[in-house]
Amino acid sequence: MNYDKLYKPGLLALALLMFVVVGLSQRQLNGVRSELKLTRLEPLENAPPALAFVTVALGGFRGLIANVLWMRASDLQQDEKFFEMVQLADWITKLQPHFVTVWVHQAWNMAYNISVKFPESKDRWLWVSRGIELLRDEGMRYNPEEPLLYRELAWFYQHKMGANLDQSHVYYKQMLQREMAKVIGPTRDGWRALLNPQTDEARERAKILHDKLKLDLPRMKQVDETFGPLEWRLPEAHAIYWASFGLEKCIGNRARTNDIITLRRVIYQSMQLAFQRGRLVENKLDKYFEFGPNLEIIPKANFAYEQMMREDATNREHISNGHRNFVLQVIVALYTHNREADAKKWLEYLVVKYPDFVRQKYPNAVKNGLNLDEFVLPGVAEMLDGGRDKTQSLLEGYLKTAFYKLAIDEDDESIALERMARKIWDRYQLKTVAAEAGRVDLPPYQELKRNVLERILDEKSGGSPLLKAQLRTKLGLPAPTNAPPETVKIPLAPRTTNAPPAATNPPPNAPKK
Amino acid sequence: MNRILAIAALTWKAAFRYRLIWVLTGLLLVTVVGLPLIIKDDGTARGLTQILLTYTLSFVTTILSFATLWLACATLARDVEDCQMQMVTVKPIARWEVWAGKWLGIMSLNATLLAGAGVAIFALVQWRAAKLPAEQQQILRAEVLTARVGAREPAPNLDVEVENQIKARLAKNPLPAETNLAEVRKQMRDQIKSMNEVIRPGFLRRWSIDLGQAGAVAKGKPLFMRVKFMSSQYSTKPLTYPTFWEIGPPEAPNRLRFVKPLTTATFHEIGLHPSLIDAKGKLTIDCVNPAENRDALVFSLEEGMEVLYAESGFALNFFRALLIILLWLGFFAALGLAAASFMTFPVAAFFSLSMLVIGLGSTMISTVVSEGSYLGGAAGGFAPSVIDKLMLGVFKVLLFLTKLVLDFSPIDALSTGRSITWVMLGQATAQILLVVTGVLAAFGIVVFNRRELATTLARN
Structure with missing residues (x-):
């Protein structure tokens, strides 16, 4: 038998065998490494083979190469040559996958520095998404226990997309809304149906939610x-989600105290934003969304x-000031x-919590018991000083908005706005009662309201015909005809009741009377 | 010539013998086919094409550069060490012919491999482009898969204007004797420059860009206005300003008018119809800084306004880019051969690879030269030490030499749709091939000619 012929294949087989053995013992070895604190960094987990190979093969040269790439x-x-940035960021982070600030910096650079170089919103969105993807899809994959990554991602949602500091923030919100609506559907709680998906289509959407949006x-x-109910088609819900996820990573770790504070800050600030405009108000007729407060x-x-x-x-x-303003807005x-x-x-709660502030700032609201009108409408008194024209213009603004809200099925808001208009009218009339008739007094309230409605419904006035x-349907008015216009009798209140809303929002520690 | 060709053929054989051809073919194949599969782009068709061109061509150039250096060193030094050369030189062939034959052999090998890789990359790019929607294809062919040149307004001669103004002012009001005229000149220069650069709110700036004969060429082809401006408002991030533009002959009734919000400190490319060029080949561009902006806009003379037009097609541009890369490879071949002419293979390989690394670090060299100090950065420039002075001299020479070779960016130009003109190619040929490679070849041949090959034999 010619052993020479078997020599090289034998060596190859031996090498392969060794690779297999090393592969099998790797997990145990890694466990021992971290147990005995033989390495400062945890062995890389979840890495694709190419990355695992690069990190091992390059050893100490990784930093050098990362520097050159940087x-x-x-x-x-x-x-201003940005086309390589995604690739370079990918390489730089992969060469130092446990260096958390590198992930944060690269993602921030794309979402904040590069995006604002473009005047077009769609170009900006591309870079903001790249930044989010780098953190969410890659950074967290290799560093699942790092709160900083969660905080940063939450911040992107809260600040970059949620706040209005970027001129394209509305576009970002639209894009997120579209992306989420594709998965969770057109309603706020559409995602609940995916918890236990019954159809293949629902399972597919649940998979996208998990695999793509993580x-x-x-x-x-x-x-x-x-924290909710939250509107998952808006960025604040995502900010809260990622920040709360990050908070979980800090549990039982004293070294993470500062992280806990920053993550909580993201949560309460996002919740404030979610309250202010965390509800998507759909204008189904003209197919667009507006934002409304999420009172729940x-x-x-x-x-x-x-x-x-x-x-x-x-x-x-600082937080207390923010809280006070929050309650005022509430x-x-x-x-x-x-x-x-x-x-x-909530006014009672404010009085208990910040008595000096209320007494100083809103003395009339607490003079003889609590007076909500005096609290909400104090600025109106100043406006009334502007005279008849300014007051009429203000009233018409309120009424116009009330009719608009009615048309888009925001009945509660419509009723409240109309009531406020009525109160303002009453106050003005009371103020000018001594003046000679016809000089400074306003037209009768109903006439004012009818004029506003006629102007809205006038076909020549522009605006959405739908x-x-x-609005005609809601008010029970006939469809427009070509007949000469006549003064129609308009119902003066929308066809909704003034009964108190079913859901209430009592403050947690409201004083009992 | 036959003798040179015979040596070239031997070099090919050596390359096959070393299995270099197969290794290189495999590597180039992996680069061209494999790289596009793993690279991450910015999500746009334009970005994908740009990164595809940049990375495939850069990898091909890097692989061929290293292989060229290695082969050049090996083919000569090893021949000497293995006593093959001693056998060759006793034949009726001059040593310079041996040297030139080896260079030609390496270059023909490079040309073949580069052509193969080039054709594959070109086909790949075209194939990917053809799969895009028509709209994307149009953008790609107008902005990347093209060969554009830039035209600017002639820069004002600031020195002449400064002198004229000083003369005029001195004639009116003579200055006191102790006046620092240099400072006056500097201030006046800044003033005149800013007058050419700044558009105050509510004011207009007109650029009249003479495309000359190119104007006729540009007609019917995509035309782009490339602008960049800063604002008088300090900001750490780019700010967006609405800008109002009127483009076309001033008297024409159909001037293009539009409002466009643009960000500061950013290059913007705005497509224009070529019919806006007037009969004399001039393009008139007016920019109004609306009064509502409240901040002045600053369009620098150097890069504030440029008009880009297609000078030729992408295929020709790609071909010219490959030629420049081939010139680089020619330089590396000469470097390797020159080193191997008097060094052993390991030393020659180490030396020439070190030169390559120095070349790649030309950014660092230029930083040292611009900062005026090797040891202390910009601060050290104020009181340079002896080492500083010495190293600075060395770095200046290195910078001059690397600039001669690397002063051309064919890959960068291709990926940004910029034209590599024939003039540029001619300049590259003169600098890289005739000057640097020529000097290296002359040095290598002289040294090789004078080398005592028998001493190597004696050592072995």
């Missing part, structure tokens, strides 16, 4: 129950503030959404 990225960015349905449910979230947002004030002693005063929002009873309860038709 310098190239800087040079290219300076020359949203875990049971966690979504938990977040929604803890008020107690939980308030709780988040209180928790933050308790735990962050250093910034307690009262006005509830009042303008036809929830006067709730608004009053919206006009819907």
